[in-house]
Amino acid sequence: MTPLLEIKGLKTHFGTDEGIVQAVDGVDITINKGETLCVVGESGCGKTVTAMSILKLIAMPPGRIVEGQIIFEGRDLVPLTSNELDEVRAKEIGFIFQEPMTSLNPVLTVGEQIAESLRRHDGLSRKDALARTIEMLKLVQIPNAEARVHDYPHQFSGGMRQRVMIAIALACRPKLVIADEPTTALDVTIQAQILDLLQDMKDRFGMAVMLITHAMGVVAETAQRVVVMYAGKVVEEASVERLFAQPSHPYTQGLIRSIPRIDLDSEHKARLETIGGAVPILINPAPGCRFAPRCRHAVSRCIETEPVLREIASGHRVACHLGEAP
Amino acid sequence: MAGLTLASPSVERRASSPWRETWRRYCRHKLAVVGAVLLLILVAAVVFGPFFWHVSINDIDFNATLQGPSLAHPFGTDDLGQDLLARMLYGGRISLAVGLAAMMVSVIVGTLVGALAGMSRGALGHALMWLTDLFLSLPQLPLLLLLIYLFRDQLKAVFGPEGGIFILIVLVIGGLRWMPVARLVRAQFLSLREKEFVEAARAIGASPTRQVVRHILPNALGPVIIAGTIDVAAAIIAESTLSFLGLGFPPDTPTWGRLLYDAKDYLDISAHWALFPGAAIFIAVMAINFIGDGLRDALDARRVV
Numbered sequence: 001m002t003p004l005l006e007i008k009g010l011k012t013h014f015g016t017d018e019g020i021v022q023a024v025d026g027v028d029i030t031i032n033k034g035e036t037l038c039v040v041g042e043s044g045c046g047k048t049v050t051a052m053s054i055l056k057l058i059a060m061p062p063g064r065i066v067e068g069q070i071i072f073e074g075r076d077l078v079p080l081t082s083n084e085l086d087e088v089r090a091k092e093i094g095f096i097f098q099e100p101m102t103s104l105n106p107v108l109t110v111g112e113q114i115a116e117s118l119r120r121h122d123g124l125s126r127k128d129a130l131a132r133t134i135e136m137l138k139l140v141q142i143p144n145a146e147a148r149v150h151d152y153p154h155q156f157s158g159g160m161r162q163r164v165m166i167a168i169a170l171a172c173r174p175k176l177v178i179a180d181e182p183t184t185a186l187d188v189t190i191q192a193q194i195l196d197l198l199q200d201m202k203d204r205f206g207m208a209v210m211l212i213t214h215a216m217g218v219v220a221e222t223a224q225r226v227v228v229m230y231a232g233k234v235v236e237e238a239s240v241e242r243l244f245a246q247p248s249h250p251y252t253q254g255l256i257r258s259i260p261r262i263d264l265d266s267e268h269k270a271r272l273e274t275i276g277g278a279v280p281i282l283i284n285p286a287p288g289c290r291f292a293p294r295c296r297h298a299v300s301r302c303i304e305t306e307p308v309l310r311e312i313a314s315g316h317r318v319a320c321h322l323g324e325a326p
Numbered sequence: 327m328a329g330l331t332l333a334s335p336s337v338e339r340r341a342s343s344p345w346r347e348t349w350r351r352y353c354r355h356k357l358a359v360v361g362a363v364l365l366l367i368l369v370a371a372v373v374f375g376p377f378f379w380h381v382s383i384n385d386i387d388f389n390a391t392l393q394g395p396s397l398a399h400p401f402g403t404d405d406l407g408q409d410l411l412a413r414m415l416y417g418g419r420i421s422l423a424v425g426l427a428a429m430m431v432s433v434i435v436g437t438l439v440g441a442l443a444g445m446s447r448g449a450l451g452h453a454l455m456w457l458t459d460l461f462l463s464l465p466q467l468p469l470l471l472l473l474i475y476l477f478r479d480q481l482k483a484v485f486g487p488e489g490g491i492f493i494l495i496v497l498v499i500g501g502l503r504w505m506p507v508a509r510l511v512r513a514q515f516l517s518l519r520e521k522e523f524v525e526a527a528r529a530i531g532a533s534p535t536r537q538v539v540r541h542i543l544p545n546a547l548g549p550v551i552i553a554g555t556i557d558v559a560a561a562i563i564a565e566s567t568l569s570f571l572g573l574g575f576p577p578d579t580p581t582w583g584r585l586l587y588d589a590k591d592y593l594d595i596s597a598h599w600a601l602f603p604g605a606a607i608f609i610a611v612m613a614i615n616f617i618g619d620g621l622r623d624a625l626d627a628r629r630v631v
Contacts, residue, residue, distance in 0.1 A: 055529060057525060057528060057529055061447075082534075083533070085531075086531035086532075086533060087531065088531075089528070089529055089530055089531035090529065090530035090531050091531065094529075094530075095526075095529035095530075097522055097525070097526055097529070099522050102521065102522040102523065103522040103523050103525070103526045104523055104526070105523040105526075105527070105541050105544075105545070106523075106545065107544045107545050107625075107626075108540075108541075108544070116527075116530060116532070116540075117530040117531065120530065120531055120532070121531065165526075168526070168530065
């Protein structure tokens with residue numbers, strides 16, 4: 001089966017006064033039709049930049065896709081102009097933003113904002129678009145949709161706004177939805193509802209979902225496959241079961257260990273584990289493994305040569321010198 | 327907002343259209359309603375007044391010079407015995423038209439320049455801001471005089487004496503007042519264009535033009551409307567100034583500013599001659615400012631009142 005989306009060797013760099021920030025540096029990600037892929041990593045790992053690069057939503061300049069291909073249904077999106085990409089945006093690939101509070105235009109009603117892509121891409125009349133909009137609002141479980149379609153974003157709560165964002169992203173029935181930390185700005189109960197809603201929408205429309213998150217709990221609940229990113233690179237990729245059962249990269253292990261747990265008895269209770277240090281600044285990064293300075297297993301080889309992704313089991317790839325034949 | 331969440335919003339939902347909501351918010355602003363009524367009365371008076379007040383504006387009557395208000399001449403007469411009410415009704419059309427037209431010119435030019443400068447990330451933005459600063463630093467009154475001396479006769483030849491001078495005055499006043507609007511719009515655009523909802527619009531395939539017209543501009547309009555209403559007031563006053571200097575419309579065209587100019591020599595013996603046009607300018611300017619206030623509040627959907 002050919003994958004729906006194939007990112008090959010993507011490099012997105014940003015020019016700054018201090019130098020070129022290599023925010024995404026050679027990332028390979030594939031997403032198959034109808035699957036949920038989670039991209040995890042802490043802040044500053046290049047998850048969002050990777051996602052934004054797909055639809056060229058990064059500010060250019062200073063951002064620039066230096067290398068790589070983004071093949072969506074057999075077509076490379078990288079060389080397309082912004083105008084050509086407009087036909088893909090929302091119609092083929094929907095995007096859900098992180099901040100529902102600021103991602104809706106305050107002076108337009110939510111109905112107008114959902115209808116915008118319907119009218120733009122599906123060429124619906126005002127009346128048909130309104131009907132579809134109300135239908136979408138019902139699908140994302142906004143009560144009293146017929147009346148609320150004329151309300152403004154400020155009349156909605158955070159969770160409801162994220163539902164509206166989902167309705168906007170799904171209005172044109174895209175084949176892929178990219179959700180950039182859709183639940184980060186919401187409280188925990190609403191998070192669960194939004195994730196349920198996304199799952200529900202996925203079951204209904206059969207689209208693929210690329211879910212970007214830094215919460216391992218969200219990963220465990222929703223994903224089929226997981227890509228772990230660190231400092232602009234993919235460090236591990238596996239099915240969700242395998243990733244939690246056999247995390248093979250020290251960074252992944254660290255992420256999993258730093259999930260707060262409630263099931264440990266008092267003997268084992270200890271301070272929550274963390275990964276010491278912070279993501280390195282990606283201007284002229286040192287050679288070797290980028291995680292090495294924070295890695296408790298690092299050996300001299302880690303500082304000298306950069307590990308490449310290698311397959312350690314079917315569908316499980318990891319970029320780490322540990323366990324490599326010397 | 328608190329008031330809205332208290333009473334369960336799903337229960338007392340009214341399916342009212344956004345325009346009705348805007349109208350409702352406007353009506354909540356008492357002074358704005360007063361301003362709208364005053365302006366409507368003024369406009370109705372200058373548009374329809376001459377059909378009911380049949381006194382000619384040029385009837386000279388030396389038996390009735392410099393008379394105070396009376397039944398025959400409700401606003402009194404000037405030094406030639408001409409009826410001031412008739413003259414004000416006729417001149418008001420020009421004063422109000424100049425004010426509104428000059429406001430349109432300055433708002434349109436200012437918004438265009440400001441939007442281009444605000445969206446451009448390169449040399450164009452800088453060039454436009456230099457142009458704005460250049461215009462701001464020009465000494466306006468001498469320039470006004472120069473422009474009017476230079477072009478008055480050509481425009482008069484093409485569009486007739488009143489039409490030509492109207493176009494000239496509107497362009498000159500509007501063309502020298504767009505800079506504050508341009509700076510305002512640019513500042514708004516610089517912050518708005520980085521907002522997430524603009525990015526979200528891009529993510530659903532909105533073209534750059536559409537992003538500007540539908541997503542950025544409406545969010546920037548509040549201050550522009552205020553600047554626009556201030557411009558109407560300023561243009562009416564600027565036209566008065568020009569007339570006062572004897573550079574506006576021909577002397578026999580009784581704009582409100584011209585009437586003031588003619589009245590200035592008789593302030594001590596017949597104050598009514600200056601009081602009525604002065605009051606008309608004052609009321610028009612104040613009414614328009616109130617309307618601007620109300621419009622800003624009414625068009626801001628976030629303001630729940």
